[in-house]
Amino acid sequence: xxxxxxxxxxxxxxxxxxxxxxxxxxxxxxxxxxxxxxxxxxxxxxxxxxxxxxxxxxxxxxxxxxxxxxxxxxxxxxxxxxxxxxxxxxxxxxxxxxxxxxxxxxxxxxxxxxxxxxxxxxxxxxxxxxxxxxxxxxxxxxxxxxxxxxxxxxxxxxxxxxxxxxxxxxxxxxxxxxxxxxxxxxxxxxxxxxxxxxxxxxxxxxxxxxxxxxxxxxxxxxxxxxxxxxxxxxxxxxxxxxxxxxxxxxxxxxxxxxxxxxxxxxxxxxxxxxxxxxxxxxxxxxxxxxxxxxxxxxxxxxxxxxxxxxxxxxxxxxxxxxxxxxxxxxxxxxxxxxxxxxxxxxxxxxxxxxxxxxxxxxxxxxxxxxxxxxxxxxxxxxxxxxxxxxxxxxxxxxxxxxxxxxxxxxxxxxxxxxxxxxxxxxxxxxxxxxxxxxxxxxxxxxxxxxxxxxxxxxxxxxxxxxxxxxxxxxxxxxxxxxxxxxxxxxxxxxxxxxxxxxxxxxxxxxxxxxxxxxxxxxxxxxxxxxxxxxxxxxxxxxxxxxxxxxxxxxxxxxxxxxxxxxxxxxxxxxxxxxxxxxxxxxxxxxxxxxxxxxxxxxxxxxxxxxxx
Ligand code: ADP
Ligand code: MG
Ligand code: ZN
Numbered sequence: 325x326x327x328x329x330x331x332x333x334x335x336x337x338x339x340x341x342x343x344x345x346x347x348x349x350x351x352x353x354x355x356x357x358x359x360x361x362x363x364x365x366x367x368x369x370x371x372x373x374x375x376x377x378x379x380x381x382x383x384x385x386x387x388x389x390x391x392x393x394x395x396x397x398x399x400x401x402x403x404x405x406x407x408x409x410x411x412x413x414x415x416x417x418x419x420x421x422x423x424x425x426x427x428x429x430x431x432x433x434x435x436x437x438x439x440x441x442x443x444x445x446x447x448x449x450x451x452x453x454x455x456x457x458x459x460x461x462x463x464x465x466x467x468x469x470x471x472x473x474x475x476x477x478x479x480x481x482x483x484x485x486x487x488x489x490x491x492x493x494x495x496x497x498x499x500x501x502x503x504x505x506x507x508x509x510x511x512x513x514x515x516x517x518x519x520x521x522x523x524x525x526x527x528x529x530x531x532x533x534x535x536x537x538x539x540x541x542x543x544x545x546x547x548x549x550x551x552x553x554x555x556x557x558x559x560x561x562x563x564x565x566x567x568x569x570x571x572x573x574x575x576x577x578x579x580x581x582x583x584x585x586x587x588x589x590x591x592x593x594x595x596x597x598x599x600x601x602x603x604x605x606x607x608x609x610x611x612x613x614x615x616x617x618x619x620x621x622x623x624x625x626x627x628x629x630x631x632x633x634x635x636x637x638x639x640x641x642x643x644x645x646x647x648x649x650x651x652x653x654x655x656x657x658x659x660x661x662x663x664x665x666x667x668x669x670x671x672x673x674x675x676x677x678x679x680x681x682x683x684x685x686x687x688x689x690x691x692x693x694x695x696x697x698x699x700x701x702x703x704x705x706x707x708x709x710x711x712x713x714x715x716x717x718x719x720x721x722x723x724x725x726x727x728x729x730x731x732x733x734x735x736x737x738x739x740x741x742x743x744x745x746x747x748x749x750x751x752x753x754x755x756x757x758x759x760x761x762x763x764x765x766x767x768x769x770x771x772x773x774x775x776x777x778x779x780x781x782x783x784x785x786x787x788x789x790x791x792x793x794x795x796x797x798x799x800x801x802x803x804x805x806x807x808x809x810x811x812x813x814x815x816x817x818x819x820x821x822x823x824x825x826x827x828x829x830x831x832x833x834x835x836x837x838x839x840x841x842x843x844x845x846x847x848x849x850x851x852x853x854x855x856x857x858x859x860x861x862x863x864x865x866x867x868x869x870x871x872x873x874x875x876x877x878x879x880x881x882x883x884x885x886x887x888x889x890x891x892x893x894x895x896x897x898x899x900x901x902x903x904x905x906x907x908x909x910x911x912x913x914x915x916x917x918x919x920x921x922x923x924x925x926x927x928x929x930x931x932x933x934x935x936x
Contacts, residue, residue, distance in 0.1 A: 365404070
């Protein structure tokens, strides 16, 4: 059977349905509408009306008589009545009718053309308009042409049409290398064939959101001299069962015709999820996946159709999809490291006007863990800020401010905070900063501020590492937890109370402590046992416990101990430096923002030397 009906077949079916509807309309509905205009009455009423002279027209049929009356005010009404044997009728009508009664013609004087138009043409037009509107709505939902059910709707790009090249992708050198090789293969297949190397059939780009997977694919499209089909996984999901599979077939048919070429399926996890055999599984999705598996097996690697796909949930993909021969290669697009971040910032800074003396390295250091998309956003926010302050070039402070905007939201300049609360916030932040500064294994304080932000933060202490950190030692983890408890410790020490302002610190500290116990093997009790498994590495990395209930209870105790010890350590540090705490908090209250230099100056040379 043919899978997809073409447009004409559909139109023919539609025409048939229209005709049927029209017939029903004319046979059943029109007569009843007409009847509604005609009132039934009895013969004596007819006689009475004739005598009163109100009857204007009479139509005598075989079994019924229809007549029209006109009142004095001119309103008309049609009646029908049974015809009774009445030989004098005609004569009576002549005599009694005050006006001339019209015997001729039919009473329902409708022009036959008008009738035809109203009952056949008008509904047809109406139905056609309805069809059009429906189809438009449908195709909008499917992102394609209404007459192309089962067509893949993949966009085809030729070289340079996306306007992106590998130069637009910064960092991600390993990913670029792998993709450059694929492009080269498509351009010089001979070089590889001579050795006997086979072109990889597919490559899967995996990584967290915003790391440039889609961008890399666009760059491939821009660099390759071959057609590039681009489609998103969600476009296979259709309102009709079986259409997804049909679309896959169509896509590969087109691709095979155009080979050598590249097919890019973005967000492939939409259709490539594991088939888990559960009864309520999604039949449509499985069909689509099966079709994809078949098609990927089916084509000849030498012909030169390369499949690229991108996902941020590789663990949810069906293993059959991942086996060599389908996606031979897995190209990781990880979050950029320090160098990568600097490079990405520079690439995006080219698109805006900047001062010459911008220190991108400093911005990159302050944005550990940011993705490419966030970095691009930071540059754009910086440019917006420059415009807002009436400058025509982006400067360092724009970028620094926009880093904070991305981390903590905009400044809430007119938030009203009472003096008492301001004090608490200042001591809280200095508490963090002092604890950080007094420990060897913690990152230097970069900035402290008590200007509230739209994210809800009332103040924060920014710490920036000197270089890129790939590992976290146990000491660093403990120092980090102690720093996080420093804010609350200062509140307790100075105001003998605690506030809700520490909730975010508590959350972070607990997370680190928990990971130390369950994932990093940093507790003495459990040694190197994995107690938790990470579910989806690239999307938030939520975890699930993999241990007995008793162990789980012990984990809680262990986590509790770590945090308690850190909290005590923070209190100890702060009470030993209470003088500095007061001094710095006063300074912060006055200035609202303290930079790293001001902080260090205030701490005094002696302490810094002692630290080093
Ligand atoms: P995803 O990995 O989620 O598909 P995208 O490729 O859509 O991410 O990236 C979104 C945006 O982030 C890109 O349009 C680009 O502006 C920016 N970006 C991400 N990674 C990079 C990078 N390595 N180099 C330059 N820009 C990047
Ligand atoms: Mg993407
Ligand atoms: Zn805090």
